[in-house]
Amino acid sequence: MEYKIFEKDLNEELKNSYLLYSLSVIVSRAIPDVRDGLKPVQRRILYSMSELSLRHNSSFKKCARIVGEVMGKYHPHGDAAIYDALVRMAQPFSMRYPLVEGQGNFGSVDGDPAAAMRYTEARMQELGEYMLLDIDKNTVDFRDNFDGSLQEPIVLPTRVPNLLMNGSSGIAVGMTTNIPPHNLKELVDALKVLIDNPEVEIKDLLKHIKGPDFPTGGVIVDGENLEELYETGKGKITIRGKYKIEEKENGTSIVFEEIPYGVSKSDVIEQIVKFAVKKKDEKKDPGIRDVRDESDKEGTRLVIELKRDANIKRLINDLFKHTNLQSYFYAQMNVINKGKPSLMNLKELMQAFIDHRIEIVTRRTNFDLEKAKKRAHIVEGLIKAVQGIDTVIEIIRNSLNPQDALKNLQDTIGVSEEQAKAIADMKLISLSRLETDNLVKELNDLYAQIKNASDVLQDKEKLMNIIKEELDEVAKKFGDERRTEIVLHKGELADEVDLIRDENIIIVLTKWGYIKAIPANEYKVQGRGGKGAKGLKISENDNVKELVFTNRLSKLMLISSAGKAYQINTYEVEMGSKNSKGEHIANYIGLSEGEKVKTLIPISLDGDYDKDILIFTKLGKVKRTSLREFMNARSSGIRAINIVENDTVVDAIVLDGEDKNLLVVTKKGMALNFNSSQVRRMGRDAMGVNAIKLKKDDEVVDVVLVDNNKKLLIITERGYGKRVEFSSYRPQNRGGIGLKTVRDISKIGNIVAAMSVEDGEDVLIFTEKGKAIRVNVDNITVLNRITQGVIVVRLDKDDAVVDAIEVKDD
Missing domain, CATH: 3.30.1360.40 (Gyrase A; domain 2)
Structure with a gap:
């Protein structure tokens, strides 16, 4: 015996063999076809069920019978793989629109496996039958099965957009696919838009396809990322229960x-x-x-x-x-397109389905046209025979044999061989007048069918209308409402805002982190020196920490001790009264352990994001940043300023588009007036620059915009206060020690609040014990810069002022 020996490099042989193997796995097992959205095993299951006549209105058959049929005829890869695929196609929690109807234990959402195939039964869902409609009309190509004894379809002539409707997942060699399911009604609407306008952009398609629609529902919380996913074909989706x-x-x-x-x-x-x-x-x-x-x-x-x-x-x-309860879906829209693996975006996937439908409808119409032409040809011969029936009978009677009769019919009455055979097979009953009329009617119907089919093949618009009509039929018959909710972190306020009445409110935050919104009109004006009313119900050892005046339809930014910025809608803060406790701040934002809210900043939606924000720290640092840097701040927080150990944020001011003079006030009675132009704009992670040089044990308490039409109001912890002309503070350079603004701190206590006020305004002063007094500033004397001030609120022996804010009445 003669042997042939081939010398090959081992590395090259391994490389080529592995490449062939990997391509086989990718194309023949793991990745779905872009046209029908099915992997080979799924396609073979549906085709085998169709051959077994397992329609939606037939009786169930054992899954073992179905698996045996698939494995024996088309898919010799083991019964476990086939049964797993069959089970998944019947699970309503796995498939958005199941293609198979199961009877028995088909597993559960808890991860329980299905019963053995000898116990369970199945048949096709009606939707599954729509995957196979017109397969007998030469709409798809067939190929030999694994042993060449049978033929199987290369693709199904699906009438439903199964790939995007049900999604798909699979792992091949060096490649994976994970396509999310979608709502059928939304898909059909988008497909019709793409049919009418092939140049439409993906963002316009997304006006109809809101996003993935999972069978188990849930909430997609990062809906703003979906456009990028659909543009690129890959991305991450965050889903919550x-x-x-x-x-x-x-x-x-x-x-x-x-x-x-x-x-x-x-x-x-x-x-x-x-x-x-x-x-x-x-x-x-x-x-x-x-x-x-x-x-x-x-x-x-x-x-x-x-x-x-x-x-x-x-x-x-x-x-x-x-x-x-929060998980991630990593989308990777890999498909088999024209025999090759491809990563495709949403529009490409939809266009591939439309192209498939164009081919299916075209081939179906050609099939129907040829069938109608053949039948019309036969009916024409039958009508000709009926009209000359005596001659036909005479020809047949005088012929030597059937073959001679057929030849004589063709020669004598001028019919084709096919027509002659039909005439010979015609029953005598067909000679009745009624049957003759039926032949004429049938011929006219066939002529109409031929004309209609020819028109469809010649007019693309008519063909596309057929595709749209069939899509509408599918959507009407099988479509349902969306199950998965999609939430956008970006964008305008939610529709619920339309139901919220805007009003002026005071946001109150306590030392222990309780926050509430109080209508500003709950506080009545009292004279200077009043004892005050109960302002906030607090627990033992708690006290008021921060207060801001705003309205319900604004945003609320919270700057924390860790230098992070959080943002929530103000209307989300629970409305309370003076005597209510409020909700803990952790109900609104996600603070880290040991992190505390230091400053509240109300932000209007009409232009504030185009302004700059100045953030001041206790140790005298200032940082200027565009407010747009914080536009995407959420309840989870983003970095606002990089601060050193032992420093915290004490104040923040939003500039109205132009540089202003700022007065930095410290608790030991120093004040520095400098222009904001001396602070350059920085990124979110910057540490800032020196605003004021502090003396030992001093710290910044407030920063005030200088306005010579107003006056500076200072309140101390022992209830003293005064108004001072801003002109008393000459402008200086940033980073200096400033000017003395009160004397004898030991008597009146440290400064706790400083603000800019107009004549006739009211201020609210809050104490550690939760009392609040509303005072008109006209009752607070205007004094020189270094004076100690007058008593504004009389305190109990163990009480102290913690903060004050200005209040404006409508």
């Missing part, structure tokens, strides 16, 4: 009615328990009393019972942070 708060006699509960796609509910419960145990070990009880699963056939219901003192907002944030 949807919850509600239930108040019952036995306490408060957080109830999750939807969980993120692909997340096991049992895993989430285990994670919650571990989180609660860990926090208790750290002596930071999260306030969870019990966790239980009350889910049933009606839907998901994960109940988290809370203790009486639980901080709900903080706990919810912790649950999202430490459990899979």
